[in-house]
Amino acid sequence: MAGPALPMDDRDGVIWYNGNLVPWREAKAHVLIHSLHYGNSVFEGERIYNGKVFKLREHSERxxxxxxxLAYELPYSVEELDRATELVVKENKLDSGYVRPLAWRGAEVIGVSAIGTKVHVMIAAFPWGAYYGQKAIKLVTSRWKRPSPESSPAGSKAAGLYIICTLAKDEALAAGVQDALMHDYKGRLSEATGANLFLAINGELHTPTTETILNGITRQTVMELARKRGIKVVEREIWxxxxxxxxEVFLTGTAVEVQPVSAIDKQEFEVGPITQQMIADYSALVRS
Structure with a gap:
C-alpha cells in the first residue's frame, strides 16, 4: 500500500484516541497489546472529499x-464514531485525504485467549492522493489464495486477514507490476490485495460473489451506479x-476508487466505455 512520504508516527496534527484528541506523536500503544501479537484488530479506510467523509455512516457501521x-464490542456507538471522525478531519484541516479508524484489544492478558482485554479505538486522518501512480495498472496472479469462510471471517476488515495481501502485493511489485490478483481456496477469481474485481463481458458487469471477500462499500456503490445506467450487474462464481x-477489467475500493486494469499476467484489456463511465459517475458522486 503506497502511503505519504512522511513517516506515519512522526507528523503534526491530532489523532482521536479513546475519546480524546491527542497530539499525533503521543498516540501510542504498548508492545504487548493482544492485537499486535494475534492480529485481531479491525480497521476501516475512508476517503475525504470536499471536507466530508464519503459514506461515513456505512464505514462506522462496518x-x-x-x-x-471477531467477538468483541466497540466502546463507542456508530454515532460517536461519526462525530469523532468529523472532528478529527476538521481539526487536521483536511479538505481531501484519508481516514483510518482502528480498534484493538489491549495488553491486559497475553495468550491466545482474548478474554479480559480492554478494547481501544483510534481515528487518524491525513492527506493522501491516488493509490496507484498509473492510469491503468497491471496485475499478476498471486500464489496466495483467499481462505474458505470456514477458515476466516471473510466479511470482517480484520488486520490478520491482510497478511497474505501484503505478501501478494510485495511479490507483485517485485515482479514489476502494480498489484496482484488473488484466487480463492476453490481456484475462483477473488479480488486484488485491497480492492474488489469487476469484468465487463458483453456489455454486462460481472463480479465475484462475496463468499471469500470483503463486500466493499465502493463495490456496492459502483454496482448501484451501473444499474442506474441500465448496465446489468451479475454477481457469480467467476473462473x-x-x-x-x-x-474491460477494473478494481474498486475506497483507496483505489475506480481503477482500470490494463493487463492480468499476459492478457491485456482496454480502458473501455463501461470503465470510463463508472470512473466519471463515481467521481461525480463522491464530490456532489
Whole structure:
C-alpha cells in the first residue's frame, strides 16, 4: 500500500484516541497489546472529499460489524464514531485525504485467549492522493489464495486477514507490476490485495460473489451506479479462464476508487466505455 512520504508516527496534527484528541506523536500503544501479537484488530479506510467523509455512516457501521465478527464490542456507538471522525478531519484541516479508524484489544492478558482485554479505538486522518501512480495498472496472479469462510471471517476488515495481501502485493511489485490478483481456496477469481474485481463481458458487469471477500462499500456503490445506467450487474462464481471473455477489467475500493486494469499476467484489456463511465459517475458522486 503506497502511503505519504512522511513517516506515519512522526507528523503534526491530532489523532482521536479513546475519546480524546491527542497530539499525533503521543498516540501510542504498548508492545504487548493482544492485537499486535494475534492480529485481531479491525480497521476501516475512508476517503475525504470536499471536507466530508464519503459514506461515513456505512464505514462506522462496518467497523462495528468487523469487531462483532471477531467477538468483541466497540466502546463507542456508530454515532460517536461519526462525530469523532468529523472532528478529527476538521481539526487536521483536511479538505481531501484519508481516514483510518482502528480498534484493538489491549495488553491486559497475553495468550491466545482474548478474554479480559480492554478494547481501544483510534481515528487518524491525513492527506493522501491516488493509490496507484498509473492510469491503468497491471496485475499478476498471486500464489496466495483467499481462505474458505470456514477458515476466516471473510466479511470482517480484520488486520490478520491482510497478511497474505501484503505478501501478494510485495511479490507483485517485485515482479514489476502494480498489484496482484488473488484466487480463492476453490481456484475462483477473488479480488486484488485491497480492492474488489469487476469484468465487463458483453456489455454486462460481472463480479465475484462475496463468499471469500470483503463486500466493499465502493463495490456496492459502483454496482448501484451501473444499474442506474441500465448496465446489468451479475454477481457469480467467476473462473480464471473467463478472463478471456472480458473486454474491460477494473478494481474498486475506497483507496483505489475506480481503477482500470490494463493487463492480468499476459492478457491485456482496454480502458473501455463501461470503465470510463463508472470512473466519471463515481467521481461525480463522491464530490456532489
Amino acid at each position: 467497523l462495528h460489524k468487523s469487531a462483532n465478527m 480464471p479462464d473467463e478472463l478471456a471473455k472480458a473486454s
